[in-house]
Amino acid sequence: ISSLPLFPLSIEEPMTLGTEDDREERPALVPSLFPFMPPTLYFSTANEKVELLPVEQRRLLKWKMSTVTPNVVKNIIGRSHFKVTKKSHDWLGCWGHHMKSPGFKAIGEHQKLNHFPGTFQIGRKDRLWRNLSKMQVSFGKREFNFFPRTFVLPHDIKLLRKAWEDGGSRQKWIIKPPASARGIGIQVIHKWSQMPRKRPLLVQKYLHKPYLISGNKFDLRIYVYVTSYDPLRIYIFTDGLVRFASCKYSSSMKTLSNKFMHLTNYSVNKKNSEYQTNSDDKACQGHKWALKALWQYLGSRGINTTLIWEKIKDIVIKTIIASEPYVNSLLKMHVRTSYSCHELFGFDIMLDENLKPWILEVNISPSLHSNTALDVSIKGQMIRDLLNLAGFHIPQKDDVVATCSSTSSSTSRSKPDLSADEKVKRAFYLTQRYVDQDFLSTVLDVLTPEDIRVLAESEDELSRRGEFERIFPSPTSSRYLRFFECPRYLNILLDQWEHKYWNNRMKGIQDLGSSSKSRCVHTQPINKHTHTSNSWTHIESSTSLCVCTFCVCLIFYLCAFLLRL
Known part of the structure; x- marks a missing residue:
């Protein structure tokens, strides 16, 4: 019984036919490249099984469950033999809510939470634009020209009014609540009389000439993972999602989707990782493409996709740097060790008619729900790689006990000063x-x-x-x-x-x-x-x-x- 995964594998997860014993068994620990560094826990694909650690070590594999822990995370940690705990001190990992900065003081040195304190500085729409605008003032529009003209109300109401008057009669602005998610509360307006006056809002110049595919708008969901803020280490997932605005295919969109069905309806060949057609797959539901499918589509039209990708990476780096002073300050105040924090960001990017990327917003808790085979394929691979990249260590039992008795103490580190x-x-x-x-x-x-x-x-x-x-x-x-x-x-x-x-x-x-x-x-x-x-x-x-x-x-x-x- 102890060898069975704690969380049953989702029926959405792709898995080769055969019994559990047919799956390749992988070691539970990944050795370091260096003799003086500890090994890390291995997180497997659905086509692999992870060997059992000795009982004493396996008892330490505890995961703190949250109401927002997605199934894709549950499935992957279950394959590595983690068990759920409700205690506050004995867990090794948690995929949960962001919390106020002082709450990070309770995290032990052996624990990892999927957030850093202070990342709301780019995760809230108003803070994102304030910080990017500050960088633009300091370093010029040539370096920071990848976000639409933005005003934060009510503070910028006079500046917005002047910009509106200077813009002429035919213009569109988009209004967003500063802390909303998943598109809630977003409106497009074209008359000053439509502008709400009494509540906090973000008002942006509407990108009226986006790049279209067969007349359809789309944006890109780019997954960005930060493992450390000092030193800063940023990773970007090489695939992502292309999300079309329309809920229905137009006739031209249907023709286009049939032409490129092999780009989105794919399974990954285990040997060479090439995309292959799978007529039974439902990956095109919801008008989503894989990011790699978009690159193939644009490349077939002679477009330099490498240049677009490099511009997106430039946006990501500069945006993360904009949050760096705030996060590092709070890390020093509230977190015992940098090991305890890591974070996945969802960057929303739109391409204009010249294929220039623009940042729309940054999500500090990007949705990992998987409603389609395409979601499962991309998000499943991404989270599995993320957990391996995170580098979870097995602590000594005494360290877990010591953390239990000192959770209410100060954040003094056991590592001496430099x-x-x-x-x-x-x-x-x-x-x-x-x-x-x-x-x-x-x-x-x-x-x-x-x-x-x-x-x-x-x-x-x-x-x-x-x-x-x-x-x-x-x-x-x-x-x-x-x-x-x-x-x-x-x-x-x-x-x-x-x-x-x-x-x-x-x-x-x-x-x-x-x-x-x-x-x-x-x-x-x-x-x-x-x-x-x-x-x-x-x-x-x-x-x-x-x-x-x-x-x-x-x-x-x-x-x-x-x-x-």
Whole structure:
């Protein structure tokens, strides 16, 4: 009985024919690329089964259920032998509601919630446009020109009135409640008399020339996953949904859909992952396409879809950066460890007649309900990859018990503060006003234990990405560092790592392993989030052996820098 999944598999999930014993068995734990990092739990597809962990470890696999936990999450965690718990301290994962920032204080170091504090700064429509407008003022319209002209009422009522008068008689505006979801309360108006006056509203210039497919409007749902805000790590799922505005096909739409039925009605070939026709599939219901189907459609018309995708990624990175100072501030105030937070965002994007992407809104709790085979295929793969990417660790039983007795205490971390040499190094790189690539590259010359831990965590995470693509940091992400309100040392570190190793990751992994042995890193398996104080004491005492080497290098860097001046 204990080997059966806690949640029965949904009949919507695609699964090959055969008995459970025919499915490939996968190990329950994914080993790290490095000997000093812990393994992570494996989340399987419907065509796989996950081996059973020893009883003592399996008892720790608890998931806190919420009224908003979608079935796609329940199915996937059930295959990894999680059981439901209602207690506040013994769960490892929860897919639940967003909550007020002080509520994050109750999350233990071994627990993961699918939200960061403060992401409402882009998840609420009014805050999103305020923050993007602020970035536009600071960095210019050339960099931040991907959102429609927007006013927040009642504060901007006079500015809106002037813009309306300057726009002439034939114009359309769209009004939205600032905190609504799923299209509730949205209206298009074309007369000033239709404008509500007394309640908070977001008013946007209507994009009156969208790109049409056979006369039909559509928008894109892009799935974006952030695993960490310091350092910032952003992933984008390579597939998504194309949602057509009309509920009925026009005659021309029917012709078009028949022509491209093989693009949306597909099953994934297990061997080569190519799309294949499946006449029994209902994936076209609801007038949705897969994002990859749209790229094939546009590509067949000679359109450069790679350029569109790059522009979308640019929008995503800049929008997430707009929320970064708020989130990091609240993380420091209310969250014990960065391990405890991760978040999936749903970006709604529209293409205009020139195929320029515009951001419409950001959802911090995007719908994961699966009403069609297309939804099941895309969302199922996406959530499975997301949970693997999240990197769930198995804690020690004592750590769970300790969390139970300290949930009401302060958010003091069991990990000590940075050592003296680490503080000096970080301050050195953050206080230089005029720097070039040659100077920044020296950040990798002497790696502290914390540097090595962060880089190893990043490489491990990247190796589990599945169908996600990491877009920050990336080989071209240096240009985005200037958009941060405050420079972050770890962003510089990862950016330089990408500069050096993006085209030869295996060498980077080998060099990092060598650094861990030669530069005073504790090389026993240590889980940062379930460590004992003795483990960190060992690291800190070992770190002191690196001080002399670092100081010599620091003097060399300073001399070289002064000579350049």
